Amino acid sequence: MLDVRRLRLLRDLAHLGTIAAVAEAHTYTASAVSQQLAALQREAGVRLLERAGRRVALTPTGAALVRHTEVVLAALEAAEATLAAGRDGLSGGVRIGAFPSAVRTLLPAALVALSREHPALDLTVTELDPVAVPAALRQRRLDVALTHDYDIVPAEPDPALDSTPLLNETVFLAVPAAHDPPGRQDERTDPVAGARDADWIVGTPGTLCHAVAMHACQAAGYQPVVRHRADDFTALLALVAAGQGVGLVPELALSHPLPPVTLLPLALRRRTSVAYRRGAADHPAVAACVAALRTAAASITADRPPTDPPTATDPPNASG
Amino acid sequence: MLDVRRLRLLRDLAHLGTIAAVAEAHTYTASAVSQQLAALQREAGVRLLERAGRRVALTPTGAALVRHTEVVLAALEAAEATLAAGRDGLSGGVRIGAFPSAVRTLLPAALVALSREHPALDLTVTELDPVAVPAALRQRRLDVALTHDYDIVPAEPDPALDSTPLLNETVFLAVPAAHDPPGRQDERTDPVAGARDADWIVGTPGTLCHAVAMHACQAAGYQPVVRHRADDFTALLALVAAGQGVGLVPELALSHPLPPVTLLPLALRRRTSVAYRRGAADHPAVAACVAALRTAAASITADRPPTDPPTATDPPNASG
């Protein structure tokens, strides 16, 4: 019978790439991980790892073993979910991760509803970028995470994770209000293409916001001139209003006293969803979080009827 | 993270009923099992067991946990199957269980083919009754097992096991050849009903053969008079030929120099199949065994064309 603890190390190695990183994630020493993986390999009777430079890579058999491990771990997660359901009330800690704009918009209402209906729940919110969500969930540093992806930067399906969709928003190109749409104004089909010569305000490298801005420009056939870096959309809007450049803003991030900017709707859409470990969907605490977030998302979309579906000819909240 | 070793103990407790039996199956002391289950319960935070008399019973939550455990174990089995597939050649030990008549009929050809094609395989055959097959597979005392069930005694689906069908045979009521069908001869619809007043030759209690004979008579509305007990069908046929009574005989068990008996085909059918642990279907050794048994079964049915489908008016091999 294979040892699940060792399989978990192998699974994490597949994602983290080095034994040292696996050790850090498990608060072990690298030596311990190396020994355990060696034991797993010995027990398996097949080569699972091989050195690749100064790191180790999985053999095809090792990768296949990881795929099976995902199933095992999902089943164990589901087992723990039923245990949690067997316990009397909804209690214990739930670590929620969310991207910054969700912490401001979606999350507060959901948190209020959750702590009202389940006062025994210990909710802990951590702000983190969507790119960090999968690893955080897998390494059990989070239980539930708000995340999103874009058409042009789709999240690759992760066998270890599951999710339910929450929102599907329009993304706008924010440009200074005083000006007309920058660049060639006849390019109405794609405002991003028209912003070829504009200065850009994007997120810091490594975040999803940064990646999507880069991809959008790349799809329009150019490399953007990055003038400013701002991860906070309110800050970004303020910079745009100050004439410092243009940037991408999702609908949810539009602050209510909107600075004087013009919002050009793009074909690009942002899909927000709640993610959790596969098998945890039946965990009562996770289910409660998902339900609360769904109602919060529903009330948000109800508050802003004209924005969904987007009316390209009449951008909402656009002020002159 | 739940400990799979402990979950396995709980799963086995669900089937074996007592901690002592689980301990014996794992070659532990009862104390060790008790401690591990207590630890599992502590870790789970829910009552999983409760004393019922001088034994322990699972709570509903405990039973739910067992169901999840089956999934976990099946995934681990599948993982080991891919490891075995990753190893160079087909090698290692394969413990095959089979009911007695299969050992004589189906198995030899399959064994010959297997050891010819995969000489590195260490085949070990154990004779055992189908009722013992599920426990033997679960407790890993066997890897593959030939088993069967009947329409009137269907094998309940076991979440821990999987199987592929091999044969579907007619069951006959064997009666002495000299006599006409015993009892009221007008009851052509059901020979078993006509054998109400006959002496019966059945298997020893606890075997599936015994159970199916009892069920068949019960379905015909009576309790059979059991004169002799014989598990071996050749012995049973000899007894019938000697006029000692009647008995049920499946098609596969008909010895080739058939004693002078009359065989009355019944509506009852016996379904033979190969069983293995769920998840092990992709294990190369298991797959090879299944394939060999399938071809053996196919050649047997090809050898006896008139018997499948059965011709009720002209019982095969019936001699006067």
Next chain:
DNA sequence: CGAAAACGTAAGCTGAGCTGATGCTTGACG
């Protein structure tokens, strides 16, 4: 070409988990 990163091996220590002993409760049986 030194230095850091990454992995593996050897030695030593600690706790999880086993055995064995003991006591309690339950059910069967005369």
Next chain:
DNA sequence: CGTCAAGCATCAGCTCAGCTTACGTTTTCG
């Protein structure tokens, strides 16, 4: 209704799996 065996839980004690620490080797990068 007393006796006995079956079955489970708890306690004490011991052993080894598995961790850390230390060190050596290989690779990559500045």
